[in-house]
Amino acid sequence: MSTLAPLLEMEGLDAWYGEAKILFGLSLQVAPGEAVALVGRNGAGKSTTLKAIIGLVRRRARRLSFGGTDLIPLPTHAIARLGIGYVPEDRRIFTELTVRENLDLGRRPPRPGAGRAAWTLEAVFELFPQLGDMRERRGGQMSGGEQQMLAVARALIGNPALLLLDEPSEGVAPIVVEQMGRALARLKATGLSLLICEENSDLCAGLCDRVLRIEQGELRGPAPAPPP
Numbered sequence: 658m659s660t661l662a663p664l665l666e667m668e669g670l671d672a673w674y675g676e677a678k679i680l681f682g683l684s685l686q687v688a689p690g691e692a693v694a695l696v697g698r699n700g701a702g703k704s705t706t707l708k709a710i711i712g713l714v715r716r717r718a719r720r721l722s723f724g725g726t727d728l729i730p731l732p733t734h735a736i737a738r739l740g741i742g743y744v745p746e747d748r749r750i751f752t753e754l755t756v757r758e759n760l761d762l763g764r765r766p767p768r769p770g771a772g773r774a775a776w777t778l779e780a781v782f783e784l785f786p787q788l789g790d791m792r793e794r795r796g797g798q799m800s801g802g803e804q805q806m807l808a809v810a811r812a813l814i815g816n817p818a819l820l821l822l823d824e825p826s827e828g829v830a831p832i833v834v835e836q837m838g839r840a841l842a843r844l845k846a847t848g849l850s851l852l853i854c855e856e857n858s859d860l861c862a863g864l865c866d867r868v869l870r871i872e873q874g875e876l877r878g879p880a881p882a883p884p885p
């Protein structure tokens with residue numbers, strides 16, 4: 658674990674859909690530049706944890722802060738503006754818009770003192786060359802893997818300090834998972850923090866500093882190491 662002060666601090670997080678309680682007292686931290694994986698089965702509560710961080714579900718916590726700012730009272734758009742990028746499981750690409758137009762919608766200026774160059778279209782296309790080759794293609798005419806890259810790229814161009822990724826390898830070809838893994842490793846090397854939900858930890862092997870396991874809405878300690 659990094660010795661830097663945590664960027665994301667979560668202590669005793671509970672979350673609900675309506676009357677149904679889904680998360681029970683989750684505590685975790687993500688330090689600047691750290692990559693943390695949250696693994697667990699279908700329905701364990703991984704997506705809900707990310708949604709709770711950005712305020713898309715009803716939640717309560719002893720502490721839920723980002724860079725020292727309390728997230729609990731803030732609306733989702735204000736949380737995003739603090740520097741949290743979110744790539745949802747369903748990607749939410751605008752299928753009628755082109756790659757470039759989708760990216761334009763994700764633009765957000767870097768926060769003052771962010772300490773790294775702002776993301777540009779060129780930088781994003783350098784990270785994901787396929788996207789550069791299809792910049793005028795509509796989202797609906799892209800493969801699942803290409804859409805996944807676009808979803809990550811769109812989050813990046815918002816200049817986040819922490820990227821929340823919900824199952825980035827789901828439904829995409831193994832070769833795309835490899836490409837995504839390499840891209841995420843490069844992003845981590847720039848100092849970006851990552852919190853990645855995955856049903857299995859293949860993508861996270863060699864990338865994530867820590868792997869946490871969630872079961873039935875509770876953290877159950879570190880996940881077993883993946884087989885070599």
Ligand SMILES: Nc1ncnc2c1ncn2[C@@H]1O[C@H](COP(=O)(O)OP(=O)(O)OP(=O)(O)O)[C@@H](O)[C@H]1O
Nearest residue numbers: 674677679697698699700701702703704705706856
């Ligand atoms: N919109 C919703 N309304 C009610 N219950 C929900 C809703 N979304 C998820 N749940 C329930 O919350 C629990 C946790 O779901 P969550 O999506 O967080 O799981 P997950 O670990 O991300 O798994 P998956 O990979 O299937 O998305 C499950 O029991 C699920 O049925």
